[in-house]
Amino acid sequence: xxxxxxxxxxxxxxxxxxxxxxxxxxxxxxxxxxxxxxxxxxxxxxxxxxxxxxxxxxxxxxxxxxxxxxxxxxxxxxxxxxxxxxxxxxxxxxxxxxxxxxxxxxxxxxxxxxxxxxxxxxxxxxxxxxxxxxxxxxxxxxxxxxxxxxxxxxxxxxxxxxxxxxxxxxxxxxxxxxxxxxxxxxxxxxxxxxxxxxxxxxxxxxxxxxxxxxxxxxxxxxxxxxxxxxxxxxxxxxxxxxxxxxxxxxxxxxxxxxxxxxxxxxxxxxxxxxxxxxxxxxxxxxxxxxxxxxxxxxxxxxxxxxxxxxxxxxxxxxxxxxxxxxxxxxxxxxxxxxxxxxxxxxxxxxxxxxxxxxxxxxxxxxxxxxxxxxxxxxxxxxxxxxxxxxxxxxxxxxxxxxxxxxxxxxxxxxxxxxxxxxxxxxxxxxxxxxxxxxxxxxxxxxxxxxxxxxxxxxxxxxxxxxxxxxxxxxxxxxxxxxxxxxxxxxxxxxxxxxxxxxxxxxxxxxxxxxxxxxxxxxxxxxxxxxxxx
Numbered sequence: 001x002x003x004x005x006x007x008x009x010x011x012x013x014x015x016x017x018x019x020x021x022x023x024x025x026x027x028x029x030x031x032x033x034x035x036x037x038x039x040x041x042x043x044x045x046x047x048x049x050x051x052x053x054x055x056x057x058x059x060x061x062x063x064x065x066x067x068x069x070x071x072x073x074x075x076x077x078x079x080x081x082x083x084x085x086x087x088x089x090x091x092x093x094x095x096x097x098x099x100x101x102x103x104x105x106x107x108x109x110x111x112x113x114x115x116x117x118x119x120x121x122x123x124x125x126x127x128x129x130x131x132x133x134x135x136x137x138x139x140x141x142x143x144x145x146x147x148x149x150x151x152x153x154x155x156x157x158x159x160x161x162x163x164x165x166x167x168x169x170x171x172x173x174x175x176x177x178x179x180x181x182x183x184x185x186x187x188x189x190x191x192x193x194x195x196x197x198x199x200x201x202x203x204x205x206x207x208x209x210x211x212x213x214x215x216x217x218x219x220x221x222x223x224x225x226x227x228x229x230x231x232x233x234x235x236x237x238x239x240x241x242x243x244x245x246x247x248x249x250x251x252x253x254x255x256x257x258x259x260x261x262x263x264x265x266x267x268x269x270x271x272x273x274x275x276x277x278x279x280x281x282x283x284x285x286x287x288x289x290x291x292x293x294x295x296x297x298x299x300x301x302x303x304x305x306x307x308x309x310x311x312x313x314x315x316x317x318x319x320x321x322x323x324x325x326x327x328x329x330x331x332x333x334x335x336x337x338x339x340x341x342x343x344x345x346x347x348x349x350x351x352x353x354x355x356x357x358x359x360x361x362x363x364x365x366x367x368x369x370x371x372x373x374x375x376x377x378x379x380x381x382x383x384x385x386x387x388x389x390x391x392x393x394x395x396x397x398x399x400x401x402x403x404x405x406x407x408x409x410x411x412x413x414x415x416x417x418x419x420x421x422x423x424x425x426x427x428x429x430x431x432x433x434x435x436x437x438x439x440x441x442x443x444x445x446x447x448x449x450x451x452x453x454x455x456x457x458x459x460x461x462x463x464x465x466x467x468x469x470x471x472x473x474x475x476x477x478x479x480x481x482x483x484x485x486x487x488x489x490x491x492x493x494x495x496x497x498x499x500x501x502x503x504x505x506x507x508x509x510x511x512x513x514x515x516x517x518x519x520x521x522x523x524x525x526x527x528x529x530x531x532x533x
Contacts (some may be wrong), residue, residue: 038064045073045148052144054134055081056088070097071149083125090118096149102189109154109187119163126165154189157182161204167244174241179204186220195219195267196229210237210258222268233261239284249301250294256284256330272318279325286330287344291337312359314388322357322366332372336415343411347372347380361388378404378426393434401428406450424450432493441493 042063049058061075073094077087095113102109129136146152161179183200191197196217203213216230239256246253260279266272290298312318333346350372357366370382384397406413406424413420425448432441 038062041065041148048147049144052140052147054139055128055132056139057081057084068098069151070095072096080125080128082128083122086120086122088119088121088125092116092118096151098151099154102154105189107154107187107189108151109189110149110151111155111157112153114158114161116160117158117162119161120166121164122166123168152187154187155182155184156186168248169244172241172244174207174245176204176206183218183220188219188221196227200228200230206234207238207241211235212237219268225268225270227266227268229265229267231261231263235259239281250289250291250298252285252287252289252335254285256286257282260325270317274320276322276325278323281325281327282329284327284330285333287333287335287346289335289337295338314359314361318359319363320359321363322354325352325354325357327352339415341411341414343415345375345409345412347374348376349373357386359388363388374401374404374428375408376405377408378402394436396433397430398432399428399430401426403427403448406447422451424448439493443491443493 042060045063046058046060049060057079059077059079060073061077063074064072066072073096074092076091076094078089078091079087091114093113093115095115096110097113099109099111158179158181161177161181163176163179165174167174179202181200181202183198185191185198188197194217196219198218198220199216200218201215203211206212212232212234214230214232216228218229219227237258239258240254243253258279258281260276262274262276262278264274312320328351330350330352331346331348332350333344335344336342347370350370353367353369355367356364357368358364366386366388368382368384368386370380372380374380378401380402381400382398384395387394404426406421406426409426410420427446427448428444429446430441430443432439432443434440
């Protein structure tokens with residue numbers, strides 16, 4: 001019996017050893033097979049991406065499939081077909097893996113991880129994508145990926161991403177770095193009944209020192225389109241990096257630091273909320289530049305802006321709201337390069353506050369307050385209330401400028417009055433109300449201690465020019481309102497607005513464009529004509 005038992009034991013051990021050797025051999029064969037299929041797998045993945053994704057082509061460096069069914073793609077490069085140079089993206093490592101923990105709940109899902117991607121996008125590439133009639137979701141990305149990794153995605157993560165956008169000036173690219181992005185529960189495995197069951201997070205460095213953080217939730221399976229609800233925070237973003245972009249719209253933006261936070265929601269039913277809770281800009285210098293060569297483009301942008309404002313005004317599914325915005329220690333200017341000579345009108349030391357600005361009438365009245373120095377010297381205070389438009393602009397605005405040194409306005413006076421001054425003070429007062437397509441109010445410029453002719457300053461000028469400026473100086477002195485030594489005029493503004501179909505901001509610009517020609521310059525011209533008679 002003992003011999004039989006020993007024989008049986010030895011026989012079982014031989015069987016077990018044989019089984020173990022077989023398993024080891026199978027594993028070795030499997031690993032060897034996986035090794036030898038790397039190149040066919042790489043070629044297959046590259047072919048599928050190129051076959052499915054519209055408008056782009058791909059080159060894959062390596063690919064490897066692991067026994068646990070995870071897949072790794074290395075050294076992948078993406079090119080835009082229309083503009084292949086430079087490549088749009090380089091992905092050093094793209095990893096796919098099965099989320100085995102969800103098997104216990106009956107779900108077979110995967111996660112994607114992209115490590116250290118580098119993006120490089122130029123203006124022509126961006127313009128091509130924007131104008132492409134095929135939306136991103138229909139370009140074939142999902143079909144391409146599922147063709148070589150057919151396990152539905154449940155988590156998507158990007159770590160340490162770098163990106164560059166080149167607009168008009170290659171020497172001033174927009175750069176972001178150390179960006180991290182994650183969305184989880186894409187398949188709504190948890191919290192199925194929530195409006196936004198998927199969690200999302202983003203953080204990174206914008207330009208050199210700006211920080212951006214976004215946290216929120218989403219519903220990627222919502223119909224007819226996905227929904228997102230997120231809080232966004234910006235800190236210490238340097239605005240002068242945006243100059244290549246803003247200059248395309250005739251806005252010269254230099255310096256300035258932006259901080260703020262807000263909330264954005266885009267629901268599946270297209271309800272949209274964009275709420276800027278707090279915005280602060282400090283130390284910015286902003287000039288709007290008007291030129292003959294860009295006049296047509298400016299008009300086109302203005303028309304599109306008005307059209308967009310009209311579309312968004314009291315739109316039942318769109319809420320745009322600014323709770324509180326502050327721009328401090330900044331400078332705003334308007335440069336007219338179409339005039340001869342070119343001139344710049346500006347406000348220094350500007351402090352602007354906006355509160356409760358909205359596109360919805362039900363949100364109530366918004367307020368604006370601006371303080372600063374007109375032309376660097378005139379104490380300026382602007383205050384106004386704005387109500388979201390129903391059929392036409394609806395606002396009240398008060399403007400006060402006191403004791404601006406007129407010598408700083410010489411380029412403006414030369415451009416429109418064909419004279420300049422060596423001394424004098426300029427003040428301006430206005431109260432305007434626009435409602436139901438009608439404007440009421442007044443504009444009153446005030447001039448004091450004007451001196452338009454100086455022998456030392458004007459010695460190089462022609463005799464005719466000296467006589468003209470001397471006449472202005474004489475007339476101003478004759479018409480001084482003693483004892484205050486002031487020359488004043490007042491223009492009443494009353495009647496229908498020029499075009500009630502324009503938006504609030506265009507109406508404001510037109511009113512103050514006309515103010516110079518209808519109130520300020522006539523303060524000289526009418527007095528001059530009266531003296532001649």
